[in-house]
Amino acid sequence: MSNVSHFTNGLVKSNPTFVLVLGTCPTLAVTTAAINGIGMGAATTFVLVCSNLLIAALKNVIPDKVRIAAFILIIASFVTVVDLVMKAYTPDLYNTLGIFIPLIVVNCIILGRAEAFAQKNSVFPAILDGLGMGIGFTLAITLLASVRELIGNGSIFNVKLVSDNISTFLLFILPPGAFITYGYLIAIMNRLRARYSN
Amino acid sequence: MAKLDSSLKNMTLSLLLISLFMSAALGFVYNVTKEPITKSMKAKETNAIKDVLPSFDNDPMSSPLQINGLTFYIATKGKDTVGYAAKTYTDRGYSGRFDLMVGFLPNGSINNIVVLQQNETPGLGSNMSQDKFRSQFLKLNIGELPDKLLKVRKDGGEIDAISAATITSRAYCNALQKAYDELMKIQEESK
Amino acid sequence: MDYLNIIILALLVNNVVLAQFLGICPFLGVSGKISTSLGMGGAVVFVMALANLVTYLVYNFILVPLGIEFMQTITFILIIAFLVQVVEIILKKSVPSLYQALGIYLPLITTNCAVLGIALLAIQKNYSLVQSVVYSSATAVGFTFALILMAGIREQLELLGTPKGMKGFPLSLIIAGLLSMAFMGFSGLVK
Numbered sequence: 001m002s003n004v005s006h007f008t009n010g011l012v013k014s015n016p017t018f019v020l021v022l023g024t025c026p027t028l029a030v031t032t033a034a035i036n037g038i039g040m041g042a043a044t045t046f047v048l049v050c051s052n053l054l055i056a057a058l059k060n061v062i063p064d065k066v067r068i069a070a071f072i073l074i075i076a077s078f079v080t081v082v083d084l085v086m087k088a089y090t091p092d093l094y095n096t097l098g099i100f101i102p103l104i105v106v107n108c109i110i111l112g113r114a115e116a117f118a119q120k121n122s123v124f125p126a127i128l129d130g131l132g133m134g135i136g137f138t139l140a141i142t143l144l145a146s147v148r149e150l151i152g153n154g155s156i157f158n159v160k161l162v163s164d165n166i167s168t169f170l171l172f173i174l175p176p177g178a179f180i181t182y183g184y185l186i187a188i189m190n191r192l193r194a195r196y197s198n
Numbered sequence: 199m200a201k202l203d204s205s206l207k208n209m210t211l212s213l214l215l216i217s218l219f220m221s222a223a224l225g226f227v228y229n230v231t232k233e234p235i236t237k238s239m240k241a242k243e244t245n246a247i248k249d250v251l252p253s254f255d256n257d258p259m260s261s262p263l264q265i266n267g268l269t270f271y272i273a274t275k276g277k278d279t280v281g282y283a284a285k286t287y288t289d290r291g292y293s294g295r296f297d298l299m300v301g302f303l304p305n306g307s308i309n310n311i312v313v314l315q316q317n318e319t320p321g322l323g324s325n326m327s328q329d330k331f332r333s334q335f336l337k338l339n340i341g342e343l344p345d346k347l348l349k350v351r352k353d354g355g356e357i358d359a360i361s362a363a364t365i366t367s368r369a370y371c372n373a374l375q376k377a378y379d380e381l382m383k384i385q386e387e388s389k
Numbered sequence: 390m391d392y393l394n395i396i397i398l399a400l401l402v403n404n405v406v407l408a409q410f411l412g413i414c415p416f417l418g419v420s421g422k423i424s425t426s427l428g429m430g431g432a433v434v435f436v437m438a439l440a441n442l443v444t445y446l447v448y449n450f451i452l453v454p455l456g457i458e459f460m461q462t463i464t465f466i467l468i469i470a471f472l473v474q475v476v477e478i479i480l481k482k483s484v485p486s487l488y489q490a491l492g493i494y495l496p497l498i499t500t501n502c503a504v505l506g507i508a509l510l511a512i513q514k515n516y517s518l519v520q521s522v523v524y525s526s527a528t529a530v531g532f533t534f535a536l537i538l539m540a541g542i543r544e545q546l547e548l549l550g551t552p553k554g555m556k557g558f559p560l561s562l563i564i565a566g567l568l569s570m571a572f573m574g575f576s577g578l579v580k
Binding site for chain 2: 403459460463514576
C-alpha cells in the first residue's frame with residue numbers, strides 16, 4: 001500500500017465509525033452538539049497518532065507476550081496528557097465531554113490500530129494511518145452530532161437555523177436519538193457503499 | 199534490529215523502562231498544566247461572584263466559609279456587608295450533580311444566579327441558564343414564600359419549570375433552597 | 390443517599406448502556422443469544438464489583454496521599470487488566486465449571502469501557518467503599534439486564550425479513566434506541 005492509501009484507508013474504506021463500528025461509546029455519548037464531535041475527535045486523533053508513532057518506533061523492544069500491557073500503558077499515558085491539557089486550556093469542553101476523555105483509553109479504535117497496524121509497520125505509515133483513522137472518526141462523529149443537533153435543537157455549531165417558534169424534535173438529543181440516528185446513518189452508508197463499489 | 203524475545207528479563211525490563219519514561223513525561227505535563235488548571239477553575243468562580251453580587255471592594259475569595267459542602271463568599275463595601283455569594287449544588291439533576299453560584303443581598307433576597315457547571319440535557323435542562331427561567335428568581339426572597347420553601351408550580355409553588363425539564367427545575371430550586379437555609383444559619387450566628 | 394436509591398438509579402434510571410452509553414461494544418457484539426448474554430453479564434458483574442473495590446482502595450490509600458490523582462486513568466486501567474488476568478487464572482484452577490461458562494468473555498472485559506467508566510464515576514461521585522461496591526454491582530446487573538432484553542428481541546428478529554441495508558448494526562442500534570426510550574420512563578422513579 002502506498003502512503004496515500006494508508007491515510008485514506010481510515011477516511012472512507014475502513015472508516016472506524018461507519019464501517020468497522022468501533023469506538024461506539026463516545027460516538028453515541030458526546031454527539032449531542034456538533035462542537036463536541038470536533039472536540040472528541042481531536043482528542044482521539046491526538047492519542048491515536050501519538051500512540052501509533054511510539055508503538056511503531058518501539059515495536060522491536062517490546063516483547064510479544066507483554067505487548068498488550070505495553071500498548072495500554074502507552075495509550076493511557078497519552079490520554080492522561082490530553083486530559084490534563086484539556087482541563088487546563090478548554091475547561092468548558094472538558095466538562096461537557098466529562099468521563100469520555102479518560103475513556104479514550106478503552107476506545108477499541110486505538111488498541112485495534114496498535115495491534116493491527118502500528119506494531120507491524122514503520123513510523124511514517126503508522127502516523128499516516130493514525131491521522132486517517134482519527135480524521136475519519138472525527139468527520140463521522142461530527143456528522144452524527146450535526147444531524148442530532150439540527151433535528152433536536154434546530155442548530156449546527158450553536159448557530160440557530162430555524163426560528164425559536166418552531167418546536168424541534170428533542171428526542172434526537174436525548175439518548176434514544178443517539179442510537180436511532182447512528183443506526184440510520186450506518187444504513188445509509190451501507191447503501192451508498194453497495195452502490196459505488198460496483 | 200530483531201525483535202526481543204519474550205524472556206522474563208526482557209519483559210520486565212521493557213515494561214519497566216516504558217513506565218518510567220511515561221511517568222516522567224506525565225510528571226512534566228502535570229507540572230506545566232497545574233497552574234493553568236487552578237487558574238481556569240478559579241477564574242470561573244471569581245467571575246461568577248462578580249456577576250451575582252452588587253459591587254463590592256473586598257476580595258471575597260480570600261475568606262470563604264465552608265458549610266455542609268456549600269461555600270459562602272462574603273462581599274463588603276467599606277464596612278457594610280453588601281451580599282453573600284453561595285456556591286451551591288444539587289445531586290438531583292437529570293444527569294446528577296450541577297453547581298450554581300447564587301448571590302444573596304443581606305436581606306436574603308436573590309440578586310443573581312450563574313450556572314457554574316452542569317451536564318443536563320442540551321436543549322432541555324441546559325436551558326436553566328436562559329433568562330426566561332432565571333429571571334423568575336431575581337429579587338425573590340425565599341423567606342417570604344409559604345413555609346419558606348421554593349417550589350415549582352407542579353409541586354404547588356411559584357416557579358414556572360423549564361418546559362419538559364421539571365426534574366432539572368426542581369433540582370435548581372433544591373440547590374437554591376439549600377443555599378438559602380445555610381445563609382439563614384450564618385446570619386443567625388453572626389447576630 | 391441510601392442504598393436503595395443508588396440501586397434503582399444505577400439499574401434502571403441511569404442504565405449504563407441505554408442512558409450512559411458505556412459498554413456499547415459488548416452490548417452490540419454479544420447480544421445475539423440469551424445464553425451468551427447471561428455469560429457475559431455474569432463475568433461483568435464479577436469483575437466490575439471487584440474492580441471498584443480495588444480501585445477505591447488504591448485511589449484513597451495510594452493516589453490521594455501521594456497527591457497524584459491525575460494518574461488515576463493509567464492506574465485504573467492497569468488494575469482492571471491485571472484483575473481480569475488474575476480472575477481468569479483463579480477460575481481456571483479452582484472453579485473450572487464457572488470458567489467454562491465465563492472464560493471466553495473475560496479477556497473482552499478489559500476493553501469494556503463500562504468497567505473503567507464506572508470505577509471513574511464512583512470516584513467522581515465521592516462514594517464510600519460500600520456505596521461504590523453496591524453502585525458497581527447494580528450497574529453491572531443493569532448491563533446484564535439490557536443485554537438480555539436485547540438478545541431476546543434479536544433472537545426473534547432472526548425470523549423476520551429486513552431490508553438488506555438495515556441488517557446487523559443499523560437494526561440493532563434502532564432497537565437499542567427504542568429500548569432506551571422505554572427506559573426514559575423510569576426517570577421519575579427517584580426524586
